[in-house]
Amino acid sequence: MRTRSMPAFSSALSGWATAAALILRSSLCLLPAVPTGCIATPDPLPRYMQDAPRTEEEVRRAIEEIRGELGDGFIIDHIDGIFFLAADGGVDEYRRCRATIERMYRFLMRDFFEKRPGKPIRIYCFREADGYERYCKATYRRPPSTPFGFYMPAERKMVMNIATGTGTLAHETVHPLLAEDFPTVPSWFNEGFASLYEQSRQTVDERMEGLVNWRLKGLKEALKEGRAIPLEELLKTSSKEFYDETRGVNYATARYLCKWLQDQDKLKPFYRQFRAAADRDPTGRAVLEKVTGMSVEKMDRVWRAWVLALK
Ligand SMILES: [Zn+2]
Secondary structure (H helix, E strand, C coil): CCCCCCCCHHHHCCCHHHHHHHHHHCCCCCECCECCCCCCCCCCCCHHHCCCCCCHHHHHHHHHHHHHHHCCCCEEEEECCCEEEEECCHHHHHHHHHHHHHHHHHHHHHHCCCCCCCCCEEEEEECCHHHHHHHHHHHHCCCCCCCCEEEECCCCEEEEEHHHCCHHHHHHHHHHHHHHHCCCCCHHHHHHHHHHCCCEEECCCCCEEECCCCHHHHHHHHHHCCCCCCHHHHHHCCHHHHCCCCHHHHHHHHHHHHHHHHHCCCHHHHHHHHHHCCCCCCCCHHHHHHHHCCCHHHHHHHHHHHHHHCC
C-alpha cells in the first residue's frame, strides 16, 4: 500500500509544474489488485447492501443503515434502487450530484451497457476535504491518497470530495457499471473510458461527450519528450503495469485514445465489438484495428498528430 500527500485541486491547476506533477501522481479510483488509496482492510459488504432492495421497506432500511454510518447532516436517497446517494452539502449540491449520476447512468445504459447492476452502489459525497479525509481516516485508518475521490469495488462504495467538482463523480460512476457489463475489461479501457467523462457535456440528443481536460497538457509534454507510452504497449499493460509510477501518462493516453474514437463516432462500435470478442481479443487490439481500419502502428502516428493539434 502506498500513500501520498496530494496537492489540492485548485493549486494543481494554478501552474504547469504542479499540474504535471498531478498528472503523473494522481489516481482517481481504486481497484482491488492495486490498493493505491485509503483502503486498509476493506469492511465486508453489509448484508443490507448485498442485493438490490425489492421493496420500499428494504429501500428505507438501506437508507437508515447509511444514516447510521454517516450520522445526521446528510441527505440520503436512492436512484432506481441501485445508487444510494448521500451528500452533506445541502439540497442544491445533492441535486447537482444526483443529476450527474442520473445523466451518466441513463447515457451509459442507453448507448453502451446491456447489464444493469444487480447490487446497490453507495455514493458518499462530502462537501469539504476535511469531512472526506475524516471519513477515510475513521473508516480505513488511512488518509485518502487522492484529493478527488475513489471507488471501492469490494464495498461497492464511492467516496467523493465534491469540493473538487463533479468530474470525479462522473468518472467513478462509470466503474461499477462497466464492471457489471464487461467484467474482464482491461485497465486501459476501464480508466480511459471513465476518465473521458471527467470533463464532459450533454449533447442535444442526451449523449455525454468527453471534452479536452487537464490531462492533455501532460500528455503533449510526454509525447514531445519521448516519455509517452506507444499505443501498442498501452493495450498490453496489465493492471499492475497500468497503475504503476507512470500511471499519469497511462491514464492520459487511454483517455485521449477513447476521445479520438469518440470524436470519429467509433467509440460505441469499438466497445460493443470489444466486449463481444474479449475472449479472443482480451487487449482490444484486433477490434481497434478493425474499427479504425488501420494497424496499431499507423494508428499511433495518426493519433499522436491528432493529440498534438488538440487545444
Ligand atoms: Zn478510475
